[in-house]
Amino acid sequence: MNYKEILNEIKPTDPEIREVHEIADKSINYINKIAKKENINVEAILVGSIAKGTWLSGNSDIDIFINFPLEADKDYLKEKGLYLGYKCSEYMKGEAEEHYASHPYLTTCIEGYDIDFVPCYKIINANQLKSAVDRTVLHTKYIQTHLKDEKQKDEVLLLKKFMNEIGTYGSEFKVGGFAGYLCEMLILRYNTFEKTLKAASNWKNKTVIDLENYKTNKLFKDPLIAIDPTDKNRNVGAALTKQRMSEFIIASRNYLDSEDDKKIKFFHIIDKKPQCKNMFKQFKDRDTKTLTLSFDIPDVPADSLHPQLKKTQQSISEKLEDNDFSVFKSDYWTDEENKAIFIFELNVYKQNKYYIHEGPKIWDKKACDQFIASHCEDYYIIEDMLVLNKERHYTTAKKFIKNVLTQENIHIIKVGKNLNDLLINTCELNKIKKLLKKEKIQENNGFLNFLDDFLNPGQLLKR
Structure with a gap:
């Protein structure tokens, strides 16, 4: 091409x-x-x-x-x-x-x-x-010394642009993708953009890039091990997640299998133009229930904010699962200035009034006696286990989340260190339909694009 x-x-x-x-x-x-x-x-x-x-x-x-x-x-x-x-x-x-x-x-x-x-x-x-x-200066000097050919610099630009459009460029936490320095290393290793994609299409877990032949790859357990040519004890690919590496591999295969007119599209933004009305139809068609949690964010750098949001969103999702509210998908979004939104798409939103509380096996007489003494005549047996029906504290996922996000109960979840008070005092819990009716949301292209990717994952990897 x-x-x-x-x-x-x-x-x-x-x-x-x-x-x-x-x-x-x-x-x-x-x-x-x-x-x-x-x-x-x-x-x-x-x-x-x-x-x-x-x-x-x-x-x-x-x-x-x-x-x-x-x-x-x-x-x-x-x-x-x-x-x-x-x-x-x-x-x-x-x-x-x-x-x-x-x-x-x-x-x-x-x-x-x-x-x-x-x-x-x-x-x-x-x-x-x-x-x-400190090592940034060493990185700059290394690339200046080894990447002198202007044609090779063009190959780096092609690789960066391709990665950017498929969503795998950037080593910051919110992306978890390829750093610019790693892109330059890949071109030094494979010479051209296309040869890099051909190599990547056959990558295995724990692929090694070792430009200086340090042979220190056994120090690392990351999906891609790119040994820093200026520091044999550092993996330049440490910030690359398995998700982004996998996406790059699949996108590389898709690109190489495409005709030239389709290949060009990989270098341009997909103009999705998502609309709230169509999105709600998609959510409704999935036959799930989706809750959103909006709240104010603290004034901290993005690199500090994103890990805190991820940690909190994942913890709420895990606790929903622990309480039998099956989570189909969950994620978070933020504008990095004012707001963050957690989204929880649920297979199970509402529970019946009671659940089966499991007690000891009947073979343990002492434990059985204590269980029976505590629960009087309410117990019964399933196979070889004493059980009883207990009333649930929360019959809907919304009630569960509202109860957790209080001063008394927030300790139940793992919360980012700067989010605690803002979650309690500024949170707004909505079903997806109500959120999509809000005027500010309808005008927020960043959030709408996030929702479109949430509903239709993987679209950036193919054209």
């Missing part, structure tokens, strides 16, 4: 490249100038996909790392790193906001471009690592 047309769409134009590098260079020069003037021993450098020349057009986040010497105190690094970031943002007329990873960093928007100012330690190899972000 001829990829010229696709590359024309996804490669940054010369004016775009010039503009991005001008902003980056201006920011770096200013930071280094101020640091020298104020006797702060640092060096600001450009890292990430822009520095490596592997960024997609329109996706030009600028990563500037402020390198401190290894002997610098951590508190000093944080204080001066943020200070220099704020000074540069002010000079460039940006709007700065602090974020936290292994330590604080600054994000600012300058002339329409997002820039991250990240303090780090200047290391030569992984043995000197003092914080998780």
Whole structure:
């Protein structure tokens, strides 16, 4: 297949490249100038996909790392790193906001471009690592050294674009997909986009990518083991979930089996245009009952928010199952600014009034005597077990969830550390029909696309 047309769409134009590098260079020069003037021993450098020349057009986040010497105190690094970031943002007329990873960093928007100012330690190899972000400089240098061929950079762009459109690109928790660095490693391993897909279509569990032949793969148990060429004790594929790896494998097979006119579609967004009316028909046709739980979210970074939401949603789902409310599917969505919504699609929504409470086997006389003493004449026998009928506390899933989300009972579920009070005080429990009637929901394309994927999973993997 001829990829010229696709590359024309996804490669940054010369004016775009010039503009991005001008902003980056201006920011770096200013930071280094101020640091020298104020006797702060640092060096600001450009890292990430822009520095490596592997960024997609329109996706030009600028990563500037402020390198401190290894002997610098951590508190000093944080204080001066943020200070220099704020000074540069002010000079460039940006709007700065602090974020936290292994330590604080600054994000600012300058002339329409997002820039991250990240303090780090200047290391030569992984043995000197003092914080998780330090190795980013090593990654950038490795790719700059080994991925010099412009044609290979084009292959990286094709792979990133393909992964993005099938929903497997991005190593952050909410995606659990392939990091940009991992994409670059795959091209170094397999040479081209198509050869990468051909290899992936035959991947097995625990496939190994070992560019430097370190042979440390036995240290890892992940589905894809991509040994970091700058650190033999790290798996670059650690954040890749089995789900996303599987989706990439199936999408690769589908792509390779497609005619060229269908292949092109894999590089473009599926314009689904979901409508609430049609969605409710689909839910109704499934003959299930679906509950939604909407609530306000805390002001925490997305990387902290998503694991908390996932943990809480899964715990509620598990407790529903424990109480005989069979869950067909459940998931969560958030706009990462104001709201989150849990969704629980149930095979069993309503229970009868009683359930069978199991007691001891009749062979254990002492246990049987105690059971009978506690329950008087209500017991009976099923095969060799004493049982009795007990009244349920909750006969519907809605009653169960409402009862759990109270100050007295929320301890029953595992809740993300920042969600407890917001779940109790701001939650709104609705059946799916009522939620879909809300005007704000009808206008929220992000949530409607999420619901469409919930109802029709796997559609991104085929065209």
